[in-house]
Amino acid sequence: MTAVLTEAEVATAAAPRQRRRRASGALAVLPLLAFTAIAFGIPALAMLNGAFTVKDQTTGATSYSTTNLTASLHGAYLTALVGSVELSAVSAAIGTVLGLLFAQAVVTSRFRVLREAVLTASGVLANFGGVPLAFAFVATLGNSGVLTRRLGLTDKGWSLYSFWGLVIVYLYFLIPLMVLTITPALDGLRVQWREAAQNNGATTVQYWRHVALPVLLPSLLGGFVLLFGSAFAAYATAAAMVGSAVPLVTLQIADAISGNVLVGQENVALALSLDMVLVAGLVMAVYLPLQRRSTRWLA
Incomplete structure (x- = not known):
């Protein structure tokens, strides 16, 4: 006798497979995210830090200010x-x-x-x-x-x-x-x-x-x-x-x-x-x- 699965049972059975696909997809994107973080994130943070950093030409001391902007x-x-x-x-x-x-x-x-x-x-x-x-x-x-x-x-x-x-x-x-x-x-x-x-x-x-x-x-x-x-x-x-x-x-x-x-x-x-x-x-x-x-x- 052939068992007939309901839509809920089919969805429940397919859920683990979909989670594995999402996990593998996320792992595949990690190299791109790492490259983006290194190539764009670090220069962007350096730019932000420098844009708000003010250096005293006399003493050489630095402080954060909006003077440059x-x-x-x-x-x-x-x-x-x-x-x-x-x-x-x-x-x-x-x-x-x-x-x-x-x-x-x-x-x-x-x-x-x-x-x-x-x-x-x-x-x-x-x-x-x-x-x-x-x-x-x-x-x-x-x-x-x-x-x-x-x-x-x-x-x-x-x-x-x-x-x-x-x-x-x-x-x-x-x-x-x-x-x-x-x-x-x-x-x-x-x-x-x-x-x-x-x-x-x-x-x-x-x-x-x-x-x-x-x-x-x-x-x-x-x-x-x-x-x-x-x-x-x-x-x-x-x-x-x-x-x-x-x-x-x-x-x-x-x-x-x-x-x-x-x-x-x-x-x-x-x-x-x-x-x-x-x-x-x-x-x-x-x-x-x-x-x-x-x-x-x-x-």
């Missing part, structure tokens, strides 16, 4: 922080829009070779920065650059060593990064949604306004956050190209550490780094709740 939010430091936020926001916004347009053109293209070529090139260009990128733009659009002389851009008021010049340079690697980020989300848009919109009399603009963009909005914000962070943390390109012509927080941190401004400002540099972390955290706080919605729709 206060200094990082005044004068040239505040100007640099605001300048970095403005530059990163403008560059990320333009890069998000242009990257979306390029990615959509690639996704809808009938030529698979073109898609693969664009994505491969985007992967290379997204990681091309620093001094080589600055040199390339100086040789092309600098005061004596090839295009500057041929097009007479200097007479028209063009200057690469300015806010908008730096935006153009940043877009060189931000747009490819956005193409790589948003392409999977565009692939997740279902053909049935467009067909249903067309069957209900919706135009292409209405489809994008009421269907595609609301679904893509979290992914677009995620791409914006990624671009914002890349531009916000960029240092070598700006240092090699504009120097102190454009106030940026990364350049101020480098000056404070090296003592180019005042001796003993290393902890102010750590306070500026903490300010950068807080700005990035605020941007991520906006993005994370919307990411869950995007995952549900595009799954």
